[in-house]
Amino acid sequence: MKTYSLRNISILSVFGLFCCISFSQQLEESKFWDRVLFGGNIGANFGNNFSSVLIAPQAIYQVNKYIGLGVGLNYSYSERDLNRFDDFKSTIAGGSLIALAQPIDFLQVSADFEYLHVNRNFADSSFDDNYWVPAFFLGAGYQQGNFVIGARYDVLFNERRSVYQNGIQPFVRVLF
Numbered sequence: 001m002k003t004y005s006l007r008n009i010s011i012l013s014v015f016g017l018f019c020c021i022s023f024s025q026q027l028e029e030s031k032f033w034d035r036v037l038f039g040g041n042i043g044a045n046f047g048n049n050f051s052s053v054l055i056a057p058q059a060i061y062q063v064n065k066y067i068g069l070g071v072g073l074n075y076s077y078s079e080r081d082l083n084r085f086d087d088f089k090s091t092i093a094g095g096s097l098i099a100l101a102q103p104i105d106f107l108q109v110s111a112d113f114e115y116l117h118v119n120r121n122f123a124d125s126s127f128d129d130n131y132w133v134p135a136f137f138l139g140a141g142y143q144q145g146n147f148v149i150g151a152r153y154d155v156l157f158n159e160r161r162s163v164y165q166n167g168i169q170p171f172v173r174v175l176f
Helices: 006-026 029-034
Strands: 036-047 050-062 067-080 088-104 107-122 129-144 147-154 168-174
Touching: 029 036, 036 067, 050 088, 067 107, 107 147, 129 168
Parallel strands: none
Antiparallel strands: 036 050, 050 067, 067 088, 088 107, 107 129, 129 147, 147 168
């Protein structure tokens, strides 16, 4: 499998940001920022000897009332400490390019390309993992104002490499 470097991720992120900013050349500066929506995900999970935190901000440039393009960052940290051989620490970080379309008032369709760096450290170091993994999600959701609830499917899902449990994921998106 081909490995991708941080340089490739940086180039892809800069390209995505450039595409979003290039739209501002056609608008006054104040109008550009009026079209930018911010949102994302934040989460935490704590249990018996387990903790997990997630932060994933997003910025979407609303090209017109039907199309939005944007970028996102992803970071999560998980740790399990039971003083056993299956204890682990996991850090996942990366970015995403996002395209949203609203063909009718209540329907939002999306395409999200994520590129994540996975670093997993187990108590038994022979299972440690350190790799890059892509994910390409196609999704649809019911939209009411700035709130969307739906599901997305990772067309690149790989049971052994993906950071997600399965290819289908429910999502909630709120953008302001």
